[in-house]
Amino acid sequence: MKIYTVGGAVRDQLLGLPIKDRDYVVVGATPEDMLRRGFRPVGKDFPVFLHPQTQEEYALARTERKTAPGYRGFVFHTAPDVTLEDDxxxxxxxxxxxxxxEDGSLTDPFGGVADIENKVFRxxxxxxxEDPVRILRLARFAARYDAFTVAPATMDLMRRMVADGEVDALVAERVWQEVAKGLMEARPSRMLTVLQDCGALARIMGEITIGxxxxxVIDHAAAQGVDLPVRFAALMLHMRKDAIEQLSERLRVPNECRELAVMAARERDNINGALDLSAEAIVSLCERCDGLRKPQRYAQMLQAVACDGLVAGDFAPAVRLQGGLDAARAVNAGALAQGCTDPKRIPEVIHAARVAAVAAFLAQA
Structure with missing residues (x-):
């Protein structure tokens, strides 16, 4: 029985990058061998075990055979005679x-070290x-390792996969999972261009027009370190509401991301023109976007639109609108309600007080 570190941990070590997770492959062992050594089985489709002390994953060396379209249509085979190269x-x-x-020596039967040195995805x-998820993974890697290029033969293969309908067999949840990860990388624009170049973007996110x-904008969002809902909203910023809803429904996009994207796209022009908005208009914007109850989401909306301005940290309309919200939220609505003799006028009185507070803020700004 021999144990090897494989995959991303080896790749990132050779690239001089921090290693987040380690994966191991075990050659020459059976499930029974692993159980006798105290490993705990967790794999469903093929034998994967957790180390009794470190809880890291150890997978038996395996081969696989395509049996159906999509990324789930595989049969796996493990046995002690499956070699490291087979895996x-x-x-x-x-x-x-x-x-x-374990002694640090490398097994590199396919030229991976050279491709790392030459910065090539091959x-x-x-x-x-046989696995359309690999198109998404490669595009995501392009967003992470932005100096790498796709080998021409690999791009040709991905284009054939798209033409053959392999991408159409992907389930929505897996597409969103990979897209979301790609949006959180340093250069998400690379993910989009790779998907566009091979034709997959039109199949999975055809509502998006790359320019x-x-x-x-999306790379600016990444540079600012904003979270996933803001990055998704920035990506959707110039799309119609129905297109955002359609894409979000198809990919099962989380409500947090979908709602922020719809709101940011709807209010984009108002936010960009905030320097000319009156106190009344700013309060109405805050109320319309539920900023008084959900100030964090309101701030995320401003962040998304600010990314479109490509001005790091000092997008003036966002500063003005955030200050307006803070002023409106500082109004003691409870006290005003208690002091109002006519219950029907409570909303009107609170709204007027908020407008006055925002007007005072604008006069000082």
Whole structure:
């Protein structure tokens, strides 16, 4: 029985990057061997075990065979005679098909080290074409390792996969999972351009029209370190409400992301023109966007629109509108309600007080 570190941990170590998780492959062992050593089984489709002390994942070396369309249509085979090379050849990219032994020596049968040095994404074998998720993963890697380029043969293979309908077999939840991860990388524009170049973008997010401005906006959002709902809203900022709703419904986008995207797109022009808005208009915006109850989401909306301005940290309309919300929220609505002799006039009185507070803020700004 031999144990090797594989995949991302080896890749990132060779790139000089921090290692987040380690995956291990075990060659020459059976499930019974692993259980005798105290490992705990967790895999459903194939034998994966948790180390009794570290809780890290150890997978038995395996082969796989395509049996149906999509990424779920595979049958896996594990046995003590499955070699390390047999296991590595099923992996997606050469940079992920390098194994490191316990003594630090590398097994690199497909040239992954050279591709790391040359900064190239290259598929290991034709098996790449059997799993459409690998298109999404490669696009996500492009957003993370933005200096890498896609090998021409790999791009050709991805285009054939799209043409053959493999991408159409992807389930919505998996598409969103990979897209969301890509949006959280340093250069999400690269994910979008890779998906566009191979034709997958039109299949999975056809509502999006890629242009230089959009790519700048989403990369600006990443540079600001904003969270996922803001990045998604920035991506959707120039789309119609029905298109945002349609894409979000199809990909099962979380409500937090969908609602913020719809609101930011709807209010984009109002926010951009905030320097000319009256106190009344600012309070109405706050009320319309439920900013008085959900100030964090209101701030996220301003962040998303500010990304479109490509001005880091000092987007003047956002500063004005955030200050207006703070002034409106400072009004003691409870006290005003208690002091109002006519219950029917309570909303009117509170609204007027908020307008006056925002007007005072604007006069001082």
């Amino acid at each position: 590595l050849v099923r992996r997606d990219l050469t940079i992920n098909a390098i194994a490191m032994a 598929h290991v074998s034709g098996a790449f074409g 230089a401005r959009l790519l700048q």
